[in-house]
Amino acid sequence: MSRVIQVSLPVDELPKYWYNILSDLPEKLPEPLNEDGRIERLKDILVPECIKQESLSDRWIKIPEEVRELYVRAGRPRPLHRAVGLEKMLKTPARLYYKREDLSPTGSHKVNTALAQVYYAANAGYSRVVTETGAGQWGTAVAYAASLMGLKSTIYWVREAYEWKVERRMFMKLYGAEVLASPSDKTEFGRKLLKQDPDHRGTLGIAISEAAEDALKNDDTAYPVGSVLNYVLMHQTVIGLEVVKQLEIIDEVPDVMIGCLGGGSNFGGFTLPMIGKALRREVDKKIRFVAAQSEAAPNLVKGVYQYDFPDTAQILPRIKGYTLTHNFNMPSIWAEGLRYHMASPVISLLKNLGLVEAVSYPKDEIAVFEAARMFIQAEGFLPAPESSYAIRAMIDEALKAKEAGEEKVIVANVSGHGFLDLEAYSKVLRL
Ligand SMILES: Cc1ncc(COP(=O)(O)O)c(C=O)c1O
Structure with missing residues (x-):
């Protein structure tokens, strides 16, 4: 090969x-x-x-040895795939890679x-x-x-x-x-x-x-917390640390890294180790880090950088981040995991400093689920609805590279599988 x-x-x-x-x-x-x-x-x-x-x-x-053992029992380390099928389908000169967090026993990172x-x-x-x-x-x-x-x-x-x-x-x-x-x-x-x-x-x-x-x-x-807080993002860095090693093995340096973002644990876990290398000037390429969101909850795209409550009842302390405000009425979407009013303080600070970008996709989710359909037909794996947002952004970047005739290296995280979300795909794509 x-x-x-x-x-x-x-x-x-x-x-x-x-x-x-x-x-x-x-x-x-x-x-x-x-x-x-x-x-x-x-x-x-x-x-x-x-x-x-x-x-x-x-x-x-x-990482405590007992937790490392639990990670191994959960199937870590996880592979990084090159999306050769998708590259061919899009006829892009870009090299596309995706990390397989969908391989987790419960279906996500x-x-x-x-x-x-x-x-x-x-x-x-x-x-x-x-x-x-x-x-x-x-x-x-x-x-x-x-x-x-x-x-x-x-x-x-x-x-x-x-x-x-x-x-x-x-x-x-x-x-x-x-x-x-x-x-x-x-x-x-x-x-x-x-x-x-x-x-x-x-x-x-x-x-x-x-x-x-x-x-x-x-x-x-x-109460174990699912996102937003610093330690949650830190635990998730096992994803990005593996990706850094995997890219080193194949001698690739990304131009763009993409993850979907609700509160920030997935995006942070995937990108922070590489952002750290960039901050320490250990990479000599300008890497873009792109968070993919829904227009139903575009906290990084449209939110204000200010102190806000992470919970509606105001039990928890106010933290500083991009927020749509804690009682903001967010419309329903199938990718429920992205429907959160506030982005994590760490990601928000990085966005405020211009080190992280964000895009948001329409609430009808058609463009995003069409991207998932392309992905499943080209690569064979069914992403979670949330992960489809990252796939949409990867496809958009690959098409831009095609237009410009550039050999970009684009890496995305498939944060979960969609085996239990088929109703969402069937409703939006009218299967
Ligand atoms: C599959 C999947 N990906 C991504 C996310 C986004 O979460 P966060 O941004 O908090 O990591 C979720 C949240 O539930 C999810 O279920």
């Missing part, structure tokens, strides 16, 4: 450290605000070891931090975890991690997605999770909203509020 079409890493090449970008940022990251004791309250909500990790200044943070956070929760003596979920991918990842480590789990799932994703609901229940449509009648905040509107469709901000309230009221319970 004359060209490389797949790069795998042996198990002993699995990263031993997570990358902490706080050590390399050109400016200090704005701190969360401690209004009305909200920061002190976090110790009754989040996993204690993770609170420590939120503000570490070391560049490299050791979310396991990378679920395993770490639930491991730390179990070690600290918690017997139960609660969390929010939008697409359902994060909830499944937590249910999976909890089942491996013998903890109970409760998942507050945005009602909009809970209702149509019946099979994913069964998947979480198979892992032993309690799965509730949010707003639910299990929390005070949920009951208040249901009283105002018994058929409330929910939002991620509301589900976060319910999980936070539950953790706050139950001493045996911790």
Whole structure:
């Protein structure tokens, strides 16, 4: 075979450290605000070891051996593929690559931090975890991690997605999770909203509020968080660290790296190790880092860079990031995992400094799901609806390279598979 079409890493090449970008940022990251004791309250909500990790200044943070073993059990390291079929279909001179986070047991990149956070929760003596979920991918990842480590789990799932994703609901229940449509009648905040509107469709901000309230009221319970916070992005850097190695092996330096973005854990995990190399001037090419979003929730594209609450009930401390504001009414889309009002502080700062770009695609999702159709027909793999946004952006970049006759190197992250999202594709593409 004359060209490389797949790069795998042996198990002993699995990263031993997570990358902490706080050590390399050109400016200090704005701190969360401690209004009305909200920061002190976090110790009754989040996993204690993770609170420590939120503000570490070391560049490299050791991954516990037990977590590395869990990563291997979940199938890491994951391959990087060259999209030879898509290149041919598009007749582009660009070289296209994609990372296979869809190969995770639960269907997405979310396991990378679920395993770490639930491991730390179990070690600290918690017997139960609660969390929010939008697409359902994060909830499944937590249910999976909890089942491996013998903890109970409760998942507050945005009602909009809970209702149509019946099979994913069964998947979480198979892992032993309690799965509730949010707003639910299990929390005070949920009951208040249901009283105002018994058929409330929910939002991620509301589900976060319910999980936070539950953790706050139950001493045996911790709340692993699915996105936005520094430590979540840091756990996810296993993706980008593997990609850096894989590109080195084939002697490629990307021109563009693309990931979809709701809160930022996927995009951050994929790009931060390379952004760090760029900040440390270890790459001599100007690399563009592009976040792909929905016009239903274009936090980086249209949001304002300011302090805001990450949750609707305002239980958590305000953080600084690009936000559409915490009570913004976001229209429904099938890619529920991208429907969040705020981008993570780290990604927001990088965007503000001009180091990260963002694009958003129309709410009808036709252009995006057409890209998924091209991808499945050319490459054979079915992406999650959220991941299709990155694929759309990769195709657009490849077509621009064709127009300009340039041999660009474009690398995208396929953050998840779409086996449990076929209804979305069938509705939008009228299958
Ligand atoms: C498959 C998939 N990709 C990407 C995302 C985006 O999440 P984030 O930007 O917070 O990583 C989600 C969120 O649920 C998801 O399920």
